[in-house]
Amino acid sequence: MNDHPQDKRPEGWLSRHHKHGVRPWRRTRLSFLRWRGTITANPHTARLYRMIVGGLGTLIVLIGLLLVPLPGPGWLIVIIGLFIISSEFRWAQRILHFVRVNVEKWTHWIMAQPLWVRWTVGAVTAAFVAVVVWAVFKIIGIPDWVPELEVLRYLDLQ
Known part of the structure; x- marks a missing residue:
């Protein structure tokens, strides 16, 4: 056996953490897990915690569902809300797995x-988003800071 390997570690070297210190999020995560353990120890506080997590997650899911037809991260917000709910509820974990x-x-x-199918799906999606944006601007109006453009008159927005 080779007595002098090329990657021989220095004397007293234990791990990456020994050399570089504890990972930054590890302390925070362990603190949260200890706090969560004290919450679940009392059934009343555990129930209150579940209600708060469920309510917050549901609110985020509802906001995301309102934003789905608009351009932006609507589905991403819905999935973030499901992540929050799934930390406490098994049914939300199943929905998240399904998604x-x-x-x-x-x-x-x-x-x-084929490439033409992908381009067609992208074009249909872009057309849907454009129609939704047009409908939103038609309903609520164009903001005052938008300059007057000929294309906006053509689209019957100004």
Whole structure:
């Protein structure tokens, strides 16, 4: 056996943490887990905590669902709300698993399609977003800071 390996560690070297210190989030995570343990020790506070997490997650999911038809991260906000709810509720974990599996299936399916199908799906999605944006501006009006443009008169927005 080789007595002098090339990657021989210095004397007293234990791990990466020994050399570089504790990871920054580890202390925070351990503090949260200790705090969570004290919460679950009392059934009343555990129930209150579940209600708060459920209410906050539901609020975030509802905001995300309102933002889905608009351009932006609507579905991402819904999934973040589901992550929050799933930390306490098994049914939300099942929904999150269903979403994850189906998004993965959709991704694999769309990437297996010919280029013209992918471009068509992208164009239809862009057209849908454009119609939604037009409808929102038609309903609430164009903000005052937007300059007067000929295209906005053509789209009957000014």
